[in-house]
Amino acid sequence: MKKRSIALVVYFLFLLLPIYWMVNMGLKTNEEILGTFTLFPQHPTLANFRTIFTDPGWYSGYLNSIAYVSMNTVLSVLVALPAAYAFSRYAFVGDKHMFFWLLTNRMSPPAVFLLPFFELYSSIGLFDTHIAVALAHMLFNVPLAVWILEGFMSGVPKEIDETAYIDGYSFPRFFLRIFLPLIRSGIGVTAFFCFMFSWVELLLARTLTSVDAKPIAATMTRTVSAAGMDWGTLAAAGVITILPGALVIWFVRNYIAKGFALGRV
Amino acid sequence: MQKTENNKAWFLVLPVFVCVAFSALIPLMTVVNYSVQDILGPNQRVFVGTEWFLEVLQDEDLHDALIRQIEFSALILLIEIPLGIALALALPTQGWRTSLCLVLLALPLLIPWNVVGTIWQIFGRGDIGLGGYVVNALGVSYNYTAEPLDAWVTVVVMDIWHWTPLVVLLCYAGLRAIPDAYYQAARIDGASAWAVFRYIQLPKLRGVLLIAFLLRFMDSFMIYTEPFVLTGGGPGNSTTFLSQYLTTLAVGQFDVGPAAAFSIIYFLIILLLSFIFYTVIQNMGKGGAS
Numbered sequence: 001m002k003k004r005s006i007a008l009v010v011y012f013l014f015l016l017l018p019i020y021w022m023v024n025m026g027l028k029t030n031e032e033i034l035g036t037f038t039l040f041p042q043h044p045t046l047a048n049f050r051t052i053f054t055d056p057g058w059y060s061g062y063l064n065s066i067a068y069v070s071m072n073t074v075l076s077v078l079v080a081l082p083a084a085y086a087f088s089r090y091a092f093v094g095d096k097h098m099f100f101w102l103l104t105n106r107m108s109p110p111a112v113f114l115l116p117f118f119e120l121y122s123s124i125g126l127f128d129t130h131i132a133v134a135l136a137h138m139l140f141n142v143p144l145a146v147w148i149l150e151g152f153m154s155g156v157p158k159e160i161d162e163t164a165y166i167d168g169y170s171f172p173r174f175f176l177r178i179f180l181p182l183i184r185s186g187i188g189v190t191a192f193f194c195f196m197f198s199w200v201e202l203l204l205a206r207t208l209t210s211v212d213a214k215p216i217a218a219t220m221t222r223t224v225s226a227a228g229m230d231w232g233t234l235a236a237a238g239v240i241t242i243l244p245g246a247l248v249i250w251f252v253r254n255y256i257a258k259g260f261a262l263g264r265v
Numbered sequence: 266m267q268k269t270e271n272n273k274a275w276f277l278v279l280p281v282f283v284c285v286a287f288s289a290l291i292p293l294m295t296v297v298n299y300s301v302q303d304i305l306g307p308n309q310r311v312f313v314g315t316e317w318f319l320e321v322l323q324d325e326d327l328h329d330a331l332i333r334q335i336e337f338s339a340l341i342l343l344i345e346i347p348l349g350i351a352l353a354l355a356l357p358t359q360g361w362r363t364s365l366c367l368v369l370l371a372l373p374l375l376i377p378w379n380v381v382g383t384i385w386q387i388f389g390r391g392d393i394g395l396g397g398y399v400v401n402a403l404g405v406s407y408n409y410t411a412e413p414l415d416a417w418v419t420v421v422v423m424d425i426w427h428w429t430p431l432v433v434l435l436c437y438a439g440l441r442a443i444p445d446a447y448y449q450a451a452r453i454d455g456a457s458a459w460a461v462f463r464y465i466q467l468p469k470l471r472g473v474l475l476i477a478f479l480l481r482f483m484d485s486f487m488i489y490t491e492p493f494v495l496t497g498g499g500p501g502n503s504t505t506f507l508s509q510y511l512t513t514l515a516v517g518q519f520d521v522g523p524a525a526a527f528s529i530i531y532f533l534i535i536l537l538l539s540f541i542f543y544t545v546i547q548n549m550g551k552g553g554a555s
Contacts, residue, residue, distance in 0.1 A: 007352075015373065016369065034393060035393075075284075090274035110487065112299070113293075135287070200378055244375075249375075250364075
């Protein structure tokens with residue numbers, strides 16, 4: 001038991017050190033970051049954070065990211081719910097192929113696919129809108145959402161469905177009133193994963209936007225200026241990018257702890 | 266679970282199919298188009314058949330990048346999966362410590378990938394970064410910008426730092442789903458900790474491990490942003506992985522044809538390997554799992 005705790009402490013130290021370094025950098029001036037090695041900021045400053053909260057070029061990036069990430073999370077979970085139910089309860093023509101095909105959509109190497117994506121979304125007039133990024137990110141989030149939700153749903157005994165039908169529930173009413181509350185925790189976990197993968201994705205989001213929907217990750221790549229890289233502001237921005245997701249995981253932490261029985265496989 | 270035959274279930278899957286197909290099929294078709302054409306101008310395209318494919322298959326640099334990529338993916342899977350399982354087993358199971366651990370675990374996952382590269386770029390430097398400074402202070406000479414081996418180690422350690430939490434979170438959730446009755450039965454039988462792991466926990470984790478394994482395989486095989494920011498593929502070509510080589514081809518040299526042909530080969534490699542893993546893990550231990 002003791003060995004276990006020591007191993008855990010060592011691991012979490014390893015996990016937190018780079019994050020500490022980021023926070024540390026965020027509180028320093030660029031001269032201090034690049035000049036000397038200091039374990040703590042010698043002259044802690046909030047200037048980097050102030051820049052981010054006062055410059056619209058910076059904070060609009062967060063607002064844009066939050067907008068398309070929320071859209072993506074809601075849409076992904078909404079379309080994945082009925083599909084996951086179908087996969088967990090019914091056998092139908094091509095179900096196994098369909099399931100694997102969904103997974104293959106996480107496998108397209110981005111470099112060359114970016115151009116067709118750009119052309120596709122420009123041609124339907126969605127370029128530089130939040131919904132374009134949200135839709136594009138569904139490509140890799142929906143398969144994952146279906147996969148995770150299906151696991152949770154397979155953990156719910158089928159007798160519950162049958163009893164409800166005998167009691168005269170229609171399918172939509174059964175699904176909304178009885179089934180969804182049962183897999184609440186699964187929806188929480190799925191939402192977290194969708195949120196996370198959409199939040200950190202850079203290449204697609206950057207390709208599909210220019211000004212109005214520019215994500216924070218893309219804003220951060222512009223910290224290179226004539227005066228060199230603005231490390232301090234970049235680190236401060238990095239610290240702030242963690243916060244929304246940390247909030248989400250805080251809300252779903254108990255659901256994860258409850259666990260999910262993955263029935264498929 | 267016994268499933269009911271019902272083809273009407275397709276109506277439930279249809280929204281997913283439409284959403285995904287919209288973003289998946291049209292770009293894929295375009296890439297297939299690129300791969301068999303030589304684009305000379307806006308309206309000048311020549312059908313070249315398999316020329317690009319043959320050219321790409323004979324590219325020596327690409328072979329090196331592919332081998333490097335396979336080594337990288339194999340290495341991080343061999344480290345991250347066992348480490349993730351071990352950590353999930355060691356995590357506290359209740360109280361505020363659990364909440365704290367889960368939230369901390371999620372932190373690396375929530376940092377945009379380019380920022381991950383940037384943090385490690387500074388963190389790994391011997392003069393001004395904590396990581397490099399500590400390693401040097403321990404008497405190990407370490408400089409990831411000059412030594413290929415050090416660069417490799419840095420990229421691997423960065424990936425372990427970044428993605429092990431995903432494996433831990435999935436495994437932890439899977440472990441919590443095992444009913445207490447199994448453990449009680451094991452206690453009555455006087456099973457050792459290893460036996461409990463081998464015959465109860467591991468078989469029950471198969472589902473989540475399949476997800477974790479495939480996600481890590483696909484994402485590591487397509488890794489781009491983090492090493493690009495960290496090392497830029499160097500020193501030399503020592504950390505140039507497939508995606509980055511592909512980007513050089515597509516954007517740097519603007520050879521859309523070969524790049525598209527290569528994308529398709531790339532996609533097929535991932536597809537094939539994923540299919541093998543999927544099938545193997547799905548059938549693994551089916552007999553002994555009960």
